Amino acid sequence: MDDPQTPTPADAGEMRALLHRRRFLGAGALGAAGAVATAAAIPLALAQQDAGLAAPEAPGTPQPGAGPALLRGYVSLSPFQAAVLEAACERLIPADDLGPGAKEAGVVVFIDRQLANEQAGFRGPYYRQGPFTPGEPTQGDQSIMTVRERFRIGILGLEGEAQSRFGQGFAAISPARQEAILADLEQGKPDTFGSASLVTPPTEGAPGSLADLAPPVAIPARAFFTMLLSYTQAGFFADPIHGGNLGMAGWRLIGFPGAQLGYAGWIGKHGEEFTGTYQSLADVQGFAHHEGE
Amino acid sequence: MATLPHVDVLIVGMGVAGGIIANELAKRSPGLKIVALERGPYRATWPDFIQDHFDEWRFGVQSELHQNLANVTVTFRNKDAQSARPMRQYGAFKPGNGVGGAAVHWNGVSWRYLPYFFEYRTHLETRYGKTFLPEDTTIQDWGVSYEELEPFYTQYEQTFGIAGKAGNLNGALQPGGNPFEGPRSTEYPQPPVTIAYGPTLFRDGAAKVGHQPFPQPSANSPARYTNPDGQTLGACNYCGFCAGYGCHAGAKASPMTTVIPSALATGRVEIRQLSNAFRIDHDGKKATGVSYYDASGQEQTQTADLVVLSAWTLENTRLLLLSGIGEAYDPAAGTGNVGRNYTYQTGAVVGGAIANVWWEDKLTNRFMGSGSNGYAIDEFNSDNFDHKDLDFFGGGSIACNNPGSAPILGSGPLPPGSPRWGAGWKQAVHDWYNRSAFFTMQGESPAYRQNYMDLDPTYRDAWGNPLLRITFNWTDNERKMVRYIADNVLQPIADAMAPTHKDVRGDLPDFDITPYQSTHVQGGTIMGTSPETSVVNSHGQVWGLPNLFVAGGSTFPQNAGYNPTGTVGALAYRTADAIASRWLKDGGMLG
Numbered sequence: 001m002d003d004p005q006t007p008t009p010a011d012a013g014e015m016r017a018l019l020h021r022r023r024f025l026g027a028g029a030l031g032a033a034g035a036v037a038t039a040a041a042i043p044l045a046l047a048q049q050d051a052g053l054a055a056p057e058a059p060g061t062p063q064p065g066a067g068p069a070l071l072r073g074y075v076s077l078s079p080f081q082a083a084v085l086e087a088a089c090e091r092l093i094p095a096d097d098l099g100p101g102a103k104e105a106g107v108v109v110f111i112d113r114q115l116a117n118e119q120a121g122f123r124g125p126y127y128r129q130g131p132f133t134p135g136e137p138t139q140g141d142q143s144i145m146t147v148r149e150r151f152r153i154g155i156l157g158l159e160g161e162a163q164s165r166f167g168q169g170f171a172a173i174s175p176a177r178q179e180a181i182l183a184d185l186e187q188g189k190p191d192t193f194g195s196a197s198l199v200t201p202p203t204e205g206a207p208g209s210l211a212d213l214a215p216p217v218a219i220p221a222r223a224f225f226t227m228l229l230s231y232t233q234a235g236f237f238a239d240p241i242h243g244g245n246l247g248m249a250g251w252r253l254i255g256f257p258g259a260q261l262g263y264a265g266w267i268g269k270h271g272e273e274f275t276g277t278y279q280s281l282a283d284v285q286g287f288a289h290h291e292g293e
Numbered sequence: 294m295a296t297l298p299h300v301d302v303l304i305v306g307m308g309v310a311g312g313i314i315a316n317e318l319a320k321r322s323p324g325l326k327i328v329a330l331e332r333g334p335y336r337a338t339w340p341d342f343i344q345d346h347f348d349e350w351r352f353g354v355q356s357e358l359h360q361n362l363a364n365v366t367v368t369f370r371n372k373d374a375q376s377a378r379p380m381r382q383y384g385a386f387k388p389g390n391g392v393g394g395a396a397v398h399w400n401g402v403s404w405r406y407l408p409y410f411f412e413y414r415t416h417l418e419t420r421y422g423k424t425f426l427p428e429d430t431t432i433q434d435w436g437v438s439y440e441e442l443e444p445f446y447t448q449y450e451q452t453f454g455i456a457g458k459a460g461n462l463n464g465a466l467q468p469g470g471n472p473f474e475g476p477r478s479t480e481y482p483q484p485p486v487t488i489a490y491g492p493t494l495f496r497d498g499a500a501k502v503g504h505q506p507f508p509q510p511s512a513n514s515p516a517r518y519t520n521p522d523g524q525t526l527g528a529c530n531y532c533g534f535c536a537g538y539g540c541h542a543g544a545k546a547s548p549m550t551t552v553i554p555s556a557l558a559t560g561r562v563e564i565r566q567l568s569n570a571f572r573i574d575h576d577g578k579k580a581t582g583v584s585y586y587d588a589s590g591q592e593q594t595q596t597a598d599l600v601v602l603s604a605w606t607l608e609n610t611r612l613l614l615l616s617g618i619g620e621a622y623d624p625a626a627g628t629g630n631v632g633r634n635y636t637y638q639t640g641a642v643v644g645g646a647i648a649n650v651w652w653e654d655k656l657t658n659r660f661m662g663s664g665s666n667g668y669a670i671d672e673f674n675s676d677n678f679d680h681k682d683l684d685f686f687g688g689g690s691i692a693c694n695n696p697g698s699a700p701i702l703g704s705g706p707l708p709p710g711s712p713r714w715g716a717g718w719k720q721a722v723h724d725w726y727n728r729s730a731f732f733t734m735q736g737e738s739p740a741y742r743q744n745y746m747d748l749d750p751t752y753r754d755a756w757g758n759p760l761l762r763i764t765f766n767w768t769d770n771e772r773k774m775v776r777y778i779a780d781n782v783l784q785p786i787a788d789a790m791a792p793t794h795k796d797v798r799g800d801l802p803d804f805d806i807t808p809y810q811s812t813h814v815q816g817g818t819i820m821g822t823s824p825e826t827s828v829v830n831s832h833g834q835v836w837g838l839p840n841l842f843v844a845g846g847s848t849f850p851q852n853a854g855y856n857p858t859g860t861v862g863a864l865a866y867r868t869a870d871a872i873a874s875r876w877l878k879d880g881g882m883l884g
């Protein structure tokens with residue numbers, strides 16, 4: 001008989017010790033290999049700020065005690081798509097006196113990675129059998145379209161709205177104009193949007209023509225806005241291991257200390273500010289971009 | 294198709310109910326060979342939860358531990374006149390998937406139901422007369438009393454190490470506990486957990502307006518605890534990653550930290566993970582076994598002398614319907630019982646009696662916490678208050694809980710008027726995330742003729758079997774109930790908490806399956822005293838198939854204003870006891 005064994009239940013102290021050991025081993029084994037030099041200067045700089053360390057002398061300089069810097073890049077989005085999304089996400093969460101916005105926090109990298117999983121919806125697994133007949137609002141979205149496809153069409157829609165209203169692409173128009181478009185989408189104006197509103201090919205000087213985008217395809221504008229907002233906030237607040245929330249910028253904004261083993265010593269201190277070090281699951285796993293605790 | 298060696302006991306679904314029954318039978322009847330089929334994987338504190346669970350995106354949002362909707366979901370409509378659509382993604386409720394069931398990732402709010410709730414129809418008709426209840430309500434008595442269940446509630450609480458404060462010990466009221474609860478034979482096995490700031494502000498506000506708040510009972514072990522089976526829970530770290538997550542400290546009581554390791558230690562229980570039951574085989578007089586798809590998708594048939602169906606509310610109901618056991622409920626004709634009395638609860642996030650409060654000058658640290666970390670009041674639960682002059686029946690427990698609000702789903706709610714995005718939103722989440730508290734009534738969902746489950750005529754699961762179809766909506770009774778509670782109970786408490794901002798709501802629009810509300814879904818294979826009005830007797834035994842038992846909330850004739858699992862546990866212990874002490878000797882239908 002296959003008899004899966006549960007280990008002797010450990011108490012919190014033992015678990016903590018095990019986690020620390022794991023972290024130590026992880027940091028040692030991987031950190032010793034040295035940080036990989038990459039163009040990931042921004043995350044590294046932000047990470048250094050977190051730890052109160054001096055910024056690295058040059059981008060990619062290996063940091064003592066740090067795990068490997070992870071390569072960043074887009075696996076799903078084209079540079080044009082990423083640029084439009086960056087501009088839109090930055091309006092939803094703008095940089096200001098309170099701290100970084102969506103762009104600096106790497107929100108689009110987060111979204112890009114999610115789009116690589118074509119099976120999932122925002123809340124995870126997605127039932128994908130037909131018929132795909134629209135229903136009542138209380139029954140939820142019934143479309144077969146993947147999130148990736150929705151983003152692809154929605155990005156064309158954003159570009160098209162900008163071109164047809166302001167004569168320039170979405171990433172090029174002013175923040176106020178970008179905001180105006182997004183505010184309309186939130187209200188369901190227009191009802192649906194997509195490639196049909198494009199006036200010129202998406203990228204200036206790009207090969208191809210508008211004909212490449214035919215036949216026109218559209219999605220409901222308000223639903224796209226809601227989806228965009230959900231993914232943008234998720235990218236801002238999800239653990240940095242998922243690609244966004246760089247430097248734990250989202251967490252720092254609101255005061256969420258991240259992946260902590262617990263607050264047994266704090267829970268009874270009513271009204272007191274938590275003074276521990278913020279940490280990512282990367283820290284817990286030993287991929288420390290800075291040392292936690 | 295392979296022929297598998299015959300076994301004595303075959304359990305379908307290894308969650309709270311299945312785990313308890315497997316453990317009791319293995320301990321008490323050493324001669325039995327017990328096999329459990331579980332559609333999900335085997336995940337335990339180690340090697341699974343200890344290292345990967347602090348991840349809101351993966352577990353909280355993307356729902357990794359739950360039923361894989363790509364394979365199987367439900368369809369839903371508000372009423373017969375609509376045509377049902379599949380719940381394509383989560384979702385009002387999140388069924389468990391894996392050894393340990395949904396309690397692997399539950400909060401751990403662990404109640405006993407009120408004594409009169411087991412004779413609810415009789416109680417209400419006696420107190421208010423036969424014409425008081427709405428004509429379309431189909432609530433009924435359970436066929437088991439609180440007194441009969443008490444020892445089994447105690448056994449469940451001792452085994453799961455529940456932390457709380459008794460309000461009634463053998464009839465004597467105890468200060469600091471719930472004065473409305475039924476008499477307990479003994480104190481909770483552990484004292485209450487350390488409770489966060491927000492709930493204590495609720496406690497003080499509720500006390501100020503004259504209520505009697507008490508610590509909400511919790512399955513988050515406040516200290517290292519060894520249960521009567523010799524299984525040890527770790528001490529809760531209050532990490533705030535609880536509902537939707539496995540526990541890294543082994544401190545959340547679940548079958549995986551209690552009854553399942555104990556059952557496996559006997560060496561007489563075999564769990565087949567990734568094994569998906571699709572039919573209870575039977576000859577019309579008795580169950581002969583279960584047919585299932587094994588881990589690679591191949592069909593297998595396992596024969597057994599005794600079959601226990603404990604696959605949670607939706608699958609319990611669907612498997613009976615798929616197997617042609619009992620008569621499917623037909624609301625138009627008023628015939629059949631399988632699928633009848635589907636019930637839910639008002640309250641969590643969207644519709645219901647809900648209050649949010651914010652203070653400029655109080656840091657509530659909502660990120661700390663444990664799944665059940667709060668204070669509750671019970672004055673407005675069920676029939677604890679006089680409904681004579683009210684135009685509705687029912688109520689609910691009202692609680693302020695601090696389960697740990699990770700920010701993707703929990704950065705709000707924000708004070709009324711806050712922008713949804715942009716610089717204004719940023720300012721608002723910065724200002725209010727850690728300065729807020731939330732309390733709500735977990736409102737009762739009575740049973741009605743028009744709310745039920747059957748097989749969907751169109752949509753199928755990944756193996757080609759029909760999905761379960763849910764037809765459900767609230768009625769005016771619940772709309773009046775949540776409005777009354779919001780205006781008359783939540784408002785005064787919110788004011789007594791002296792917040793900077795408050796937002797108290799009592800709306801109940803049509804039931805909407807898209808936002809998460811709660812995994813407190815009951816009914817479909819309900820218990821009762823006769824085959825005319827129920828699918829199973831109070832031991833969970835299917836009328837007419839005496840070697841088939843159903844366990845879990847599918848047997849509840851209606852839903853209470855409490856979380857259900859304490860009662861799922863107590864009933865499972867009672868079923869196991871009846872099997873071990875009587876059925877194995879005598880067989881037949883148990884009286």
Ligand SMILES: Cc1cc2nc3c(=O)[nH]c(=O)nc-3n(C[C@H](O)[C@H](O)[C@H](O)COP(=O)(O)OP(=O)(O)OC[C@H]3O[C@@H](n4cnc5c(N)ncnc54)[C@H](O)[C@@H]3O)c2cc1C
Pocket residue numbers: 305306307308309310311330331332333387388389390391392393394395396398399400401402403404536537568569570571603604605606608664665812813844845846856857858859861
């Ligand atoms: C996020 C969350 C929070 C919750 N918090 C609370 C709380 O605080 N208090 C409370 O009282 N309740 C809570 N619950 C509900 C609680 O988890 C359930 O009431 C409880 O687990 C029900 O026990 P059960 O044994 O009936 O079902 P489960 O524990 O769900 O077990 C059923 C098992 O059957 C398996 N199964 C299903 N179909 C098949 C099949 N066809 N073949 C083989 N196996 C199958 C499932 O995979 C599952 O493992 C919560 C639930 C969730 C999801």
